[in-house]
Amino acid sequence: MPSPLVKARSTPVRDARPVAERTLSYVDAVREAADQEMSRDPAVLVFGLDVDDPKAIQGTTRGLLEKYGPERVFGTPLSEDAMTGAAIGMALAGLRPVHVHIRMDFLLLAMNQLVNVAAKSRYMYGGRVHVPLVVRSMIGKSWGQGAQHSQGLHGMFMHVPGIKVVAPSTPYDAKGCLAAAVRDNNPVLYVEHRLLHFQKGPVPESAYTVEPGTARITAVGEDVTIVGISYMQVECLRAAKYLEDVGIQAEVIDPIWLSPLDVDTIANSVERTGRLLVVDTAWTNCGAAAEIVARVAERLQGVRDLRLKRMGFAPTTCPTTPALEDLFYPTARTIASAARDLVEDGPTGWVPVERPDLQSIEFKGPF
Amino acid sequence: MPSPLVKARSTPVRDARPVAERTLSYVDAVREAADQEMSRDPAVLVFGLDVDDPKAIQGTTRGLLEKYGPERVFGTPLSEDAMTGAAIGMALAGLRPVHVHIRMDFLLLAMNQLVNVAAKSRYMYGGRVHVPLVVRSMIGKSWGQGAQHSQGLHGMFMHVPGIKVVAPSTPYDAKGCLAAAVRDNNPVLYVEHRLLHFQKGPVPESAYTVEPGTARITAVGEDVTIVGISYMQVECLRAAKYLEDVGIQAEVIDPIWLSPLDVDTIANSVERTGRLLVVDTAWTNCGAAAEIVARVAERLQGVRDLRLKRMGFAPTTCPTTPALEDLFYPTARTIASAARDLVEDGPTGWVPVERPDLQSIEFKGPF
Amino acid sequence: MRARLFRALYRIRRLEEEVARVYASDRIKSPVHLSIGQEAVSVGVCTALRPDDIVFGTYRGHALYLAKGGDLNAMVAELFGKATGCTMGKGGSMHLIDPEAGVMGMSAVVGTTIANAAGYAYALKLRRSDSVVVSFFGDGATEEGVFTETLNFAVLKHLPVLFVCENNGYAIHTHQTRRQGRADICAKAEAFGIPAERLDGNDVFGLLTRTQEVLKSVRAGGGPWFLEVSTYRWREHVGPGRDFQLGFRAEAECEPWIAADPVTRLASELSVGERAAIEAEVEEEIAAAFAFAEASPFPAPGELMTDIFQEEPDALAAR
């Protein structure tokens, strides 16, 4: 991943993933984590609308029903509110429910239970209970998903103490974070992205966890720090290649866990580069990008003069027509362009010509 | 309000409120705005749990039922989700519903309709409809309100395009903003605070609006900019007095409208003072305070070296016991202390001795 | 009336078959939830409505939109993501609207429009209008809390709203009996105080007649009414294809529904000439709509930031 052009640097790269021979898709990584956790711990169960249907949530729950039976793997009625409440009840009783939502947009029906009950129970009951609940939910993108099937709402959950948020971008992290989330004794919102489901990458066969607390430096550079959240990590890595073409070395960081957030890794990088671009697959206003920019600005005040920028969804509702949808999202090219402007401290007007090897994967319908 | 010690300054104070003879409580200001809007426009109606009961939402809906009848003023079943959906349907039909919630915490049951439908309808229907809906909701504080009756969730709504957010802190703005919200053709979340209900202040008798777009400078100073949101505006003004005692002139700003937000006024002030303290009655993580800090940091990058800080709820669930609840909230004294640290660029350890004239109003139960 | 009903049914059927056919070309970059097999529900009920009556539907809304009189050109253009679409290409297939025709919206989040419909009905009542609102939703939607919350409100306020549950037996790939402890939706409506009855979704005349009768009461202030209409989805949940190969339902389950297809039945009941004339007309209309859609421009980039708020939007969004 680090470009050959990269300048010498002393700080070690945090990326210490074991090299795995096996390549797995994100979907299979999620599935394998669920499988391994269910087989390790009989208290783990997986449910949600359509988890047991022929499409098995893009395959992420495939085979679990056959292996663990309908009591531990089941589809639910269309009742997000009560099913979330039930999941909390299960967790209070010592089970470790994984509640799956095929769209994050549907969490808006479950906010009361998630925010008023799951996130608060441990504290408001004085530590006498805990809620080991995992909520898997997917961000939709492209191909006309539209207003109500495209939202990244992780920022709303980052706002609330008592619930953790994780948004793995690689198959390796997808597996390790799901295992960590399942073993965590606290509620965890696990954010997937439909376009990440197609990603492939090295994934060890045995179980492992990727714990909160450590962001990952996914590309090393000295000129600008780019933080890419969830699917935007992929676009940021592409952007880094475009930037290489013009001699800019971007340091790319994947926060992985958004709450609690590893600000240290990001702030340390920005302390070196002096420039921070945060790219989210969500709105920036009061979102993860706002939080990261604010934290870094607070942290580095008086330490270093900074250049800062956020990118994310356009501040509007997601349109369906590709003519507008394409403009709604940051892309490798618009990210590269913004990063260069930060480095050159002003608008350069530069947008890289699209390189075929760096094109976005296109999602083809139906859903 | 401006202290006699204030240094000469050229930029004009934005505060151009007409001087009103009459003093009204915040409660009565809200009530009067509703009354005047209902009498002006037969399409306006007010409903929600208990709006027509003897307590009349702390008096804010008192007398409306008698004057406008049960079709335009009515209590509802305990069905926040459907009643919000119904409010949207009314708005689509050309009515101007004001839906009242006695606690903002209950909005978590209405998120789907507010975020997925109200905020998006105009855009996703290509501008062919609009949703002139006002959602009034109250933040509880003190006296053991606890985990589920104390949340300020305005940040979640600021995250979402298509819905406006307003949090007036004075009776004057309470009236003008409610009128503006009712006349606005878009959904507006109107945030009240239980402790503000007791505030009194000048309020003109005739109808007027306080529109989005202009924050209010409520105290003029050159040393530090303090932005106080909702009830925290009151504490910030008290903090400014404590700061005066140690020779620090704080500029205090009330954003009033949080979405859309008048960043100009805040950034211009910070450009002068070089220091920004944002105090919210909510969690800071991904909240209004994060957004304001991020915007100002972005806006003033390369322009001026800044000192920044956010204050808000402690990053935990709200406890009931006063022993802990008192620590959960910023107060005039902790705000003053933080502001001074910003001005002196490091921890001074100073916390002002409590002045009897600047004590917080205590809320006495039951609710 | 026979000819009118045939025309309405045939038009929807053929439109959706064309959508399915064109789909492979990827010019419709949008999920489509086809109503093929379920058209008679929308047609039967909407034929009983006045132009000033209002309907709310779901993401499976092509049939409803057309049956209520929504503009065909604007619909196809919408599926193509064009500026001439009924939402300017912003809403797509799941969010069709035509306020002039009384089609007041559809939602991709199951259940949400049920409450919106009740609110609209409240406004009609407040205005002493004798228009009514019809809320269409699936069997799955009745599992959402908003369903019973809305039923209660509608009864409490005697709202002029007709609830129509299009029960096609499935939510995506899951049968009703695997989602509902008691699979009797009418019983639930009745428990909340709404007269409810079950109708055959292939009997377009029966639907029309019964809706007419029921609406007399609703229009006269008799309060809400509930129809559960049994029907069947021939195609996959979303997309143009079939889904029997997935194994969650047998093709044999579909066969009696196809055998009782009102489109074929009505066709056979018309004279050859009458039928041919209608079919030719409809084909022409559909071809024209696709041509219109093809020829229409995509929205300009600036449209991304318009219609967020009702006022100068760029100014606001930019803040």
Added chain:
Amino acid sequence: MRARLFRALYRIRRLEEEVARVYASDRIKSPVHLSIGQEAVSVGVCTALRPDDIVFGTYRGHALYLAKGGDLNAMVAELFGKATGCTMGKGGSMHLIDPEAGVMGMSAVVGTTIANAAGYAYALKLRRSDSVVVSFFGDGATEEGVFTETLNFAVLKHLPVLFVCENNGYAIHTHQTRRQGRADICAKAEAFGIPAERLDGNDVFGLLTRTQEVLKSVRAGGGPWFLEVSTYRWREHVGPGRDFQLGFRAEAECEPWIAADPVTRLASELSVGERAAIEAEVEEEIAAAFAFAEASPFPAPGELMTDIFQEEPDALAAR
């Protein structure tokens, strides 16, 4: 049994009267929703429960907490906001819990624990336990969507859960008939497939006996059951006082309920000596609990940031 029931009822009544009395001193800095007048519902039902059975309740939960065996000292200390409180002073009156006694929580947001109870019951079923869960909630809670969503899930999964609706006729100041289009809560439960019956909330023996019978079926895997218990709140919705002066209900409405008060009735059925002994015991216990609460320390400031997560909390919260 008579003595046991009297003791349980009297203990709750007196405890709450003491709470009301002390309230004026502002040492209980917390909203209290008293159960005075409604105690028999909790006592009747909970007396039929085993220690390993589970209950979930509402912010009006003092009676339930005590009837199920929750620790009295910890409860009063909680109301006083002390570190020895059942939630260390963090939850207050509305969030009582005692996991050892099977009291698994209460919520200040109406309706939420109904679903939590069903989930707990799912876990019991999965573990082949023959414990049951009882979910207590008010008449107002049945208007929230979570109510019917949960009923459906409970029936679908044959959960070992007993739903107990404490119908006191009001939600705050609004009568049931002004909130429910059809004010028949049992009919709603039945429509979702749950056997339901209405019981007299002053008849503590009847409640106990019927609960015992019904639980046999629930414990044996017969699926959920529903009891609607008519009762009446003597005091104001929240706080220690009365509310007849507000005018939304007549004091006369309360009188028959007071006349049929099971506390008085049972008292009169005991021998003078037995009664006096119980009363003395209870008074002593309550006095001791208040003394314990008074004497207990407030939580240390550091507690503000503990128990957010189950692990080193300061580290996490600080991020």
